[in-house]
Amino acid sequence: AALLVSRSKTADEGAIIRMSQRARELRAKGADVVSMTLGEPDFDTPDNIQAAASEAMKKGFTHYSPVMGIPELRAALAHKLKHENGLDYAAGEIVLANGAKQAIANAMLSIIEAGDEVIMLAPFWVSYEITVRFCGGTPVVLHAGVEEGYKVPAHRIAAAITPRTKLIVLNSPSNPSGAVWSKAELEELAAVVRRHPQLMVMSDEIYEYIIFDGEMHSFGALPGMRERTITVNGFSKGFAMTGWRLGYAAAPEPIARAMARMQSAISAGANQFVQRAAIAALEGPRDSVQRMRQEYQLRRDMVQGGLNAIPGVRMGNIPATFYAFPDVSALLGKKAGNHVLDTTDALCDWLLDQHHVATVPGSAFGAPGSIRLSFACSEAEIGKAMARMQTGLGSLV
Ligand code: PLP
Numbered sequence: 001a002a003l004l005v006s007r008s009k010t011a012d013e014g015a016i017i018r019m020s021q022r023a024r025e026l027r028a029k030g031a032d033v034v035s036m037t038l039g040e041p042d043f044d045t046p047d048n049i050q051a052a053a054s055e056a057m058k059k060g061f062t063h064y065s066p067v068m069g070i071p072e073l074r075a076a077l078a079h080k081l082k083h084e085n086g087l088d089y090a091a092g093e094i095v096l097a098n099g100a101k102q103a104i105a106n107a108m109l110s111i112i113e114a115g116d117e118v119i120m121l122a123p124f125w126v127s128y129e130i131t132v133r134f135c136g137g138t139p140v141v142l143h144a145g146v147e148e149g150y151k152v153p154a155h156r157i158a159a160a161i162t163p164r165t166k167l168i169v170l171n172s173p174s175n176p177s178g179a180v181w182s183k184a185e186l187e188e189l190a191a192v193v194r195r196h197p198q199l200m201v202m203s204d205e206i207y208e209y210i211i212f213d214g215e216m217h218s219f220g221a222l223p224g225m226r227e228r229t230i231t232v233n234g235f236s237k238g239f240a241m242t243g244w245r246l247g248y249a250a251a252p253e254p255i256a257r258a259m260a261r262m263q264s265a266i267s268a269g270a271n272q273f274v275q276r277a278a279i280a281a282l283e284g285p286r287d288s289v290q291r292m293r294q295e296y297q298l299r300r301d302m303v304q305g306g307l308n309a310i311p312g313v314r315m316g317n318i319p320a321t322f323y324a325f326p327d328v329s330a331l332l333g334k335k336a337g338n339h340v341l342d343t344t345d346a347l348c349d350w351l352l353d354q355h356h357v358a359t360v361p362g363s364a365f366g367a368p369g370s371i372r373l374s375f376a377c378s379e380a381e382i383g384k385a386m387a388r389m390q391t392g393l394g395s396l397v
Helices: 014-028 047-058 071-085 100-111 126-134 154-160 183-194 253-266 272-283 287-308 344-355 379-394
Strands: 094-097 117-122 138-143 165-171 200-204 229-234 247-250 334-336 339-341 371-374
Touching (some): 047 272, 071 247, 071 272, 094 100, 094 253, 100 126, 100 165, 100 200, 100 229, 100 247, 100 253, 117 126, 117 154, 126 138, 138 154, 154 183, 165 183, 247 253, 287 379, 339 344, 344 371
Parallel strands (some): 117 138, 165 200, 200 229
Antiparallel strands (some): 094 247, 334 339
């Protein structure tokens, strides 16, 4: 342990991994645990995408790929970003990576160093903060609760900007809150960004295909924002391809080239046959993507209805993603027997141990008054979890 440097301690995904591990352990002991911890579609990858991967493998696309990705996929992505998102990126400005996670790391490694501040809008996906710290940057965390629809208004973002602010991380639709920024809200943020020429925005749009209410707007499509935006996306969520590890970032050329250098240094180009399969995902039929979205919507209705029926649980509408992020702060300090549940960490541990529902405490997302439930699981499991939570949380005094 004496060998380890401080950087090695920044990369701790803590709560999510801990809770899913504890759920697995309880299950191994025979308990009937419903796990709502992981941010992963429970669907298998659509058949046409699987078939394209096998075919590509047989055709010999099993070698190293160009560092930025294969030209055919980059061209397909430039087309997708233009036609679906209104984004103007040339193929040469798109860098494939081993998951959106690596694309985010490539981006931050390219533009963040010690002394740089990064504005993070809580609740946020924990990996952003880890990566900022990894790069030596300083996270500046702004919070928005359920009253604000989990969206920090532009005027509060403006007030947090200093000469050292380098990046704002935007994630719409959001993990963990499910919030979707409207075009008007993005316009207000763009007006702030225009006043600060040193500032970039990273827009993580990986949940774009899982929206139930409202519509997707890409920040980089707003006037003047192309040069100021790194757009991140990937295949994991919308196409149910988590294990395939393919994501990408698009950015003005000098940043794209720097991201490619990071990618090259750390892992080289993303898997060739997976990139071939991604072309099939983009250009093939989208009916399975639609079906999965409809299924998530039914589950959203169940979770939203179930949680709203519990006194002390505050929730708005969940317009997107497969996460619920209810505010349970009114329940903190209550007792289960003579055990005081004074934090959401304690509450989540108790829910798991006593009621066999695994959730993740909001501390993992910079919002300790909430808990996250992933509803990427079956309706039967959701029904069970809601009943158990109603009984469990309803018994607290
Ligand atoms: N961005 C957000 C907001 C996520 O929730 C996740 C996965 O949980 C990712 C990026 C990473 O996705 P990938 O599997 O492409 O690395």
